Amino acid sequence: MDAFRLGLIINPLAGLGGTVALKGSDGVAAQAIALGAAPRAAERTRLALEQLLPLRERLEFVSFPGPMGGDLLQAMGFRHRLVGELDGAQSSAEDTRRAVRLLDDAGVALMLFAGGDGTARDIAAVAREGQPVLGIPAGVKIHSAVYAVSPRAAGELARRLVEGGLVRLTQGEVRDLDEAALRAGRVAARWYAELTVPEEGHFMQHVKQAGMETEELVLVDLAAWLAESWEEGVRYVFGPGSTLHGLARELGLETSLLGVDVVENGQVIARDVSERQLFELVEGHPAWLLVTLIGGQGHVLGRGNQQISPRVVRAIGLDHLRVVATKRKLATLAGRPLRVDSGDPQLDADFPDVLRVWAGYREELLYPLAAAI
Structure with missing residues (x-):
């Protein structure tokens, strides 16, 4: 590391x-x-x-x-x-x-x-x-x-x-x-x-206390935040996985569970896109990239989302990448860092030492990142 x-x-x-x-x-x-x-x-x-x-x-x-x-x-x-x-x-x-x-x-x-x-x-x-x-x-x-x-x-x-x-x-x-x-x-x-x-970040309460985090409630909170902050004319790329699929569902959007989808102005404009289609949709166009992590492993790129290629990431910009994950899901890493394995060593090296994680309503966390060995 x-x-x-x-x-x-x-x-x-x-x-x-x-x-x-x-x-x-x-x-x-x-x-x-x-x-x-x-x-x-x-x-x-x-x-x-x-x-x-x-x-x-x-x-x-x-x-x-x-x-x-x-x-x-x-x-x-x-x-x-x-x-x-x-x-x-x-x-x-x-x-x-x-x-x-x-x-x-x-x-x-x-x-x-x-x-x-x-x-x-x-x-x-x-x-x-x-x-x-x-x-x-x-x-x-x-x-x-x-x-x-x-x-x-x-x-x-x-x-x-x-x-x-x-x-x-x-x-x-x-x-x-x-x-x-x-x-x-x-x-x-x-x-x-x-x-x-x-x-x-005292992020998890004791069991005997009320308010224990649940995936469903967090997704409701995240959906409310995102619905308030949609930027007109900006394309939001939703990566695969149940977390982002659930977030989209809370927003009233029909996305693919294992595919990559693109949302603009609160509507799905492309479902289950290929890498080429995705690149054409984001090249030269304002966009955000939303990905989640593999619980227990911590990979955010290079595992099940190869449609999000190095050229797609560069077109969107690393400063417009956000990880979406509940604090319970982050806790499964037991302190281990997030990882990227994009297939492009230079891109992996260009990532910052920490990634921003959307974890709740207006709640943004920092979490360490290490490139895959």
Whole structure:
């Protein structure tokens, strides 16, 4: 299995203003240092990364040089690759934004960043839509809902993802206080953006509790979500299997149980298509690809759905592929990763380290992926 890629960005100036009563660090780092403030972001990040030390051999970090990540990763012995370079002796907001762009390009599964609300704003300004990020709290102001409750919690959540646990995705608000107003005695906060963040995935209840997941109820929920979010003129490819067949039935659609079907504007426009027919339907046309997994095995491509060929997947785009599966079905994998075996080694290598799984009404999970050996 290839190394699991995590991104890391540290704002080394985060938190400097707190101990010297400057209510933040934005624009006052030099003043804070002159007043005797000591950097704290690297130590806060170390607390998070210590939770990942047992998995060190399975990881590769992508990070920015020097105090923005490279120095700490080197000191802790993590395998890492550095991108970009600092503009000056001291990091800047533009350095953070540039690092985000480069980590996006590197295709990291999760982007860890250490800072405060100002750092979160910089991340949100340039991060690719849907890129999962997780904040390690290191700033003075931590009002944004994109941070873990502690550095150790951030590390534990990242470790859960690497080890194959279910990690739910949600949207976290980025909020920030007006520091100039705060120093003048006025509290003025505002919403700036949202980022895609993971949260703890306590996904199965104990038997003695009500609400145990059933396949039928989950499909009803998924059908309601999909019916609300159909995009006009977009083609939805339904892969084979009882999960997607059941989903289609809940939507009032007649699809083939073992075939591949295409839906547009809430209607089946092609049933049980061949690979050639499918490619002609999606080439140059907006589309989504919905597949499920083989319970216990975890294959999502290359097992019973060869109509969904490498050229079909490329025509649709990996960012428009979603796995549809109940959490009970995912649990049959016992932590083992999902797998693809498309027959095209380059395509398999192009897949991200995690796939998005639709598992309930407006419920999207991240689950690790490993290419077939």
